[in-house]
Amino acid sequence: MPSKKALVRRPSPRLAEGLVTHIARERVDHGLAVEQWEAYVEALDAHGWETLEVDPADDCPDSVFVEDTVVVYRNVALITRPGAESRRAETPGVEEAVARLGCSVNWIWEPGTLDGGDVLKIGDTIYVGRGGRTNAAGVQQLRAAFEPLGARVVAVPVSKVLHLKSAVTALPDGTVIGHIPMTDVPSLFPRFLPVPEESGAHVVHLGGAKLLMAASAPKTADLLTDLGHEPVVVDIGEFEKLEGCVTCLSVRLRELYV
Numbered sequence: 001m002p003s004k005k006a007l008v009r010r011p012s013p014r015l016a017e018g019l020v021t022h023i024a025r026e027r028v029d030h031g032l033a034v035e036q037w038e039a040y041v042e043a044l045d046a047h048g049w050e051t052l053e054v055d056p057a058d059d060c061p062d063s064v065f066v067e068d069t070v071v072v073y074r075n076v077a078l079i080t081r082p083g084a085e086s087r088r089a090e091t092p093g094v095e096e097a098v099a100r101l102g103c104s105v106n107w108i109w110e111p112g113t114l115d116g117g118d119v120l121k122i123g124d125t126i127y128v129g130r131g132g133r134t135n136a137a138g139v140q141q142l143r144a145a146f147e148p149l150g151a152r153v154v155a156v157p158v159s160k161v162l163h164l165k166s167a168v169t170a171l172p173d174g175t176v177i178g179h180i181p182m183t184d185v186p187s188l189f190p191r192f193l194p195v196p197e198e199s200g201a202h203v204v205h206l207g208g209a210k211l212l213m214a215a216s217a218p219k220t221a222d223l224l225t226d227l228g229h230e231p232v233v234v235d236i237g238e239f240e241k242l243e244g245c246v247t248c249l250s251v252r253l254r255e256l257y258v
Ligand SMILES: NC(=O)NCCC[C@H](N)C(=O)O
Pocket: 018, 019, 020, 021, 062, 065, 067, 068, 084, 087, 116, 117, 118, 162, 163, 165, 166, 242, 243, 244, 245, 247, 248
């Protein structure tokens, strides 16, 4: 049976100091952020995901965005080397967590940099965004780690947003969804559906037709409902102020046979 486990990481008390790159800094309400994070975790739990908390990294403001620290394909966990220096101390705790789960562990090495938010898996195709956080050496190392396992790695440019998955994610049928103004080259994706809101481009498959989405994308939720999907909406407004989205608050482990 494929697994339905998800790694999450409690927000650091220093969350409000998290990085912002493409948007203006806004004040983050820490109490509200914790409430939103708990509701996000509850939504995963309510849809059959076993959520596992990585040990908190209180000194790392961005540690709640756990997706950026590891990419899992089949049974191999590739520990990233985040493009932002301030995020590098986040990885040891994640490495311990995936090793405990029985993953084989591999690493991105200097000079490579890679953020998990730049990696979009659709079946055995792995799109990797080359942008502000992931460099060419990181792309090459990802290729070297996963192509021998059967993946096809496709590198795509990312210049308008923080990560590839800030621009595009995929529906369960493999259709890539994205907000055109934020997507560098939509024609790189074989099936592309434009969505009307930037945060509408971010979905997490919960199982069946259910898609976890941010409350900030009501028009996209309507569009996807009309296409037969079932949005499950969570408010992650405090994390959006730090360029976070629903995808980056967890690492879903679907392929661990444990
Ligand atoms: N995968 C993601 O979308 N991660 C969001 C990371 C936000 C964080 N403030 C950062 O700039 O690294």
